[in-house]
Amino acid sequence: MRTGASTFAEGVDLSLYIIAGISIFFLIGITAVMIYFVFRYSKKRNPKATNIEGSNTLEVIWTVIPTLLVIVMFYYGWMGYKPMRNVPDDAIVIEAYGQMWKFSFEYPDGKVTDSLVVPVNRPVKLNLNSRDVLHSFYIPAFRVKEDMVPNGENYLWFEPNLPGRYDILCAEYCGQLHSYMLSSITVVSDAEYNSWLTSAPSITDEHPGLSLLKQNACLTCHSQDGSKIIGPSFKGLFGKTEIVVTDGQEREVTVDETYITRSIKEPNADIVQGYMKGLMVSYAEVLSDEQIAEIIDYIKTLE
Ligand SMILES: [Cu+2]
8 A cells, every 4th residue: 555655654654553553452452341341340240349369470461561562663663763864865955944934945056945846766855944933844745744943953854756746834833823834845757856946936036025025934924915914915015004003092104114114123013903913023133124125125016
């Protein structure tokens, strides 16, 4: 039976089936014996309680058998896990970044993307980085999951063996929009991979302001098409008149450079009517003034 889409799938699934099998066997066995005892030794059938003295034979049996079983579970678990920590030397190395709330990837040639494309039957190593809090990088179809630790180093690798498109998820609750942390990995032939590498646009070919919005996951909360997500849309924002709440007082502002800059650096100073306070953190330390200028320049184009 074919399971999963990487060379790890077989080992991981085998250990899952063995552990689940043993657990189900004991769940059914223990429940059955328990129900039998309830009837067989009820007060009606067994009015006088029996005093049972110890039994060495039984003690040995229920010590030795479970010990052997947990050793079996450990063995298969270990055999499934061990190859995951030994990266082949010829693996393609890609930097993977997690941040609230998106993933991004940097290929060896500097190409930056928000989803992965990899060739089939080739080992791929991902260096896992976090730009803010703990995230967990999870590709269910490949049976791999590892934490992305801020200021820490971690990695995972896999060898996809079935072309297709698979989900990438964050498996560690990382804040309000954790469930928006979705990406995908597409497994293609060697030839398709090479042409994708050279032809598909990198995020770096875009307007630098848009790249910054993507890299900093701004677009998770601010749409570009006028739809309302968590924060106001960027569409038609520049030059617009907004009613904002400042220190509990409503006031009217015209969206200009100063207003956008302040909203990026002190997002909770002015809250646009109809939106919630406290959902955005300050980007004063993250974005330089030049970068903020690029973003504003890009927002101006969204009429
Ligand atoms: Cu996350």
